[in-house]
Amino acid sequence: MSRMTRPKADRPPKTQAVRSRDPARTRADILSVAVQEFAEHGFHGARVERITKGAKCNARMIYHYFGGKEQLYLAALDSVYAAIRMRETQLCFGAGDPVAEARRLVEFTFDYFAENANFLKMIRNENLLNGMYIKRSKTIRDMSQPFIAAIGDLVERGYAAGVFRCRPDPVQVYVTVVALSAHHLNNAATLGTVVGQDLTDPAFQAERRAHAVAVVLAYLGVRTEN
Amino acid sequence: MSRMTRPKADRPPKTQAVRSRDPARTRADILSVAVQEFAEHGFHGARVERITKGAKCNARMIYHYFGGKEQLYLAALDSVYAAIRMRETQLCFGAGDPVAEARRLVEFTFDYFAENANFLKMIRNENLLNGMYIKRSKTIRDMSQPFIAAIGDLVERGYAAGVFRCRPDPVQVYVTVVALSAHHLNNAATLGTVVGQDLTDPAFQAERRAHAVAVVLAYLGVRTEN
DNA sequence: GCGCTAAGTAAATAAATTTTTATTATTTTG
């Protein structure tokens, strides 16, 4: 009864932790949690309530900063693509031993997918939606062009040097590299059940990495007697 | 004339096409449409209303025959797995030229995925759900074991005969065959945007098929001078 | 300090989707 700090007459004296005001941080928090949520559950499975819980903020903030669930999804998709684009520009292919470069190409792709699980998960969902949103994003469209061009160069150089024994379509090679690096992650649950192994196990992944490199090099006709 | 279909007095004389009673057909219709719906939109994106529309029946029927949306999803998943299991048992590997058999293995997998789009789509969604439901299905778990065992045999025979130059882990080979056959379909939307080609185009698919075979044979060390 | 703007909160609303209830009609069977 005799509370020293008398609570508001018409409001329960909730000990609410008032979030300090920090627009940039709030926005970033929401986006970060949203990537996680959309990656984990897909667009339709994602719940804005879970996002607010995770970002420790109010649902209103999502509408304040992003406009709605859909726009938030788009922002999340853009953000994971921006991240990989940054990484891709860092490694510069073009010079050096074609065989070493080819190996590096596979290993980079493989490792990036393994380390950035959310990227593949976002993409898996985006494909479930038939690329509904990716088509809107101009920035995404032409981001991997240099990557594919680099593969084209690589193939030509390796063939000219006589270390590769074929000159395949760079697009096919690109798709193959990505497929070998991504499929076991994208389908870890079902494949794991079917083959009776845990595909997320580091030992399997290490084996898979070496296998992927071996497959690509063998296809290019590189001699690997060992 | 005594049986002139006189409309009920206390009910509007709606010209409703009364569905003839056929439990088996109704159930089958629902299941078939459900496979389509779940494949297209995933579990969370699927709408029971669309399923009833497609199956030309009432929502109540879904609960009548299956128990609910979740159980219907499980039935749909089982049904697509049952279909591929049936096909797999038909082609019997084991004898014959190892190289021809290996080629047949890749081509079968590739063609099955291409022709049965719903299978891959159901699986993609199931992985998005982290294999939540596949784990419950005992029948699915051990269905591909013979397939993998066949690959193991194939590898051994080919190696013994000297036509293969390595003896890889059958599981890795299996994952690779599936990856090469499935990834471009699973990611047609995003990959297509990124490489600027329509991956659903028959010409691309034909090229991809040949590529997949070439990659696997090259990896196994088969000489294909041509 | 003062007031204004925008960040933040709580709670209501609106919309959608799944699930049940109540009822009718058809087929099967004793």
Added chain:
DNA sequence: CAAAATAATAAAAATTTATTTACTTAGCGC
């Protein structure tokens, strides 16, 4: 052929989920 069983329908109810409204308050520039 009557009665029981069950397939089918319409519509309501329950539930979940996204979005808005109305309001509060912190923090910044003056």
